[in-house]
Amino acid sequence: MELPAIVGGLPSWLLTQTAMHASRLVTESLGEVGARRFHYRVLASLEQDGPMSQAALGRRNRIHLSDMVATLNQLAEEGSIVRTPDPHDRRRNVVTVTARGRTRLRKLEKQVHQVQDDLLAPLTPDERTEFTRLLVLLLEHHHTGPDEAMSEQTH
Amino acid sequence: MELPAIVGGLPSWLLTQTAMHASRLVTESLGEVGARRFHYRVLASLEQDGPMSQAALGRRNRIHLSDMVATLNQLAEEGSIVRTPDPHDRRRNVVTVTARGRTRLRKLEKQVHQVQDDLLAPLTPDERTEFTRLLVLLLEHHHTGPDEAMSEQTH
């Protein structure tokens, strides 16, 4: 059975449908090791960019502050991160990955990278690159969000 | 501020983020005229493929039966569709677009097509075509869903 042609050719619909599959694949794959999507994002971001405040983490990964709190609670509980008060700005918690968090991240990375392969399975390497490039173009264009609120480093 | 490189290059993440923008654009645009996303999908599908049962509509548009019920209630209330019992199979309702539903659809179409343009704004015509093509490839590959349940026409 085919999709109705009208909606089937509609980029917005194709996009949301495909994203749903991707989302499910990632969620299931991370679920196998007891993790959520936010966990990977936060740990990866921390390892790459170093310790930072909860607000900065949220801006960088497009995670709401309120969700950030819950996520960090979970990551702290499993010992993957620690919160320490920032001596320069006592409103802030500086979030740092622990050694345990790093080994945890290795595991999540494995799962996530596997999923990228499943997700893009029908595409050739060139098509994968092109697909990713187009997504970046779209995302950069539509990022009207909290990017204007910069300077979380400039205290 | 840029996105973290690790997650920023991750197709699954780019995809879900972009889809969120698309989803929001469509929802807002249809919201301006008091419609929901399902309304457009159902009306468009009915006009293109003709009257059919609620279950068939759901399969074709990937809408759950339970959500279908609510959607059709809304569309019936505004007079865009009618449900009539199927004489050949008394379990079924045959859903038909009304004249009013067609003029309604014209309005929704206008909104939705406008959004496609906003969504794909940063892409050239060729890139848009390619992007759509790749999405179709991905979607066709991952459509393990209710497509196996065919033969809603073969009564």
Added chain:
DNA sequence: CTAATATCAGCCTGACTGACATTG
């Protein structure tokens, strides 16, 4: 005074599940 940070409680949408009655 205004703004940012962290926390908590709760909302809304969308996809989905389970139960049920009716008909094939």
Added chain:
DNA sequence: CCAATGTCAGTCTGGCTGATATTA
């Protein structure tokens, strides 16, 4: 008896809002 249909009630997730206390 089993399968499909339509309906209803309700769950779970994710993105988001609002209120509050603290500090810049």
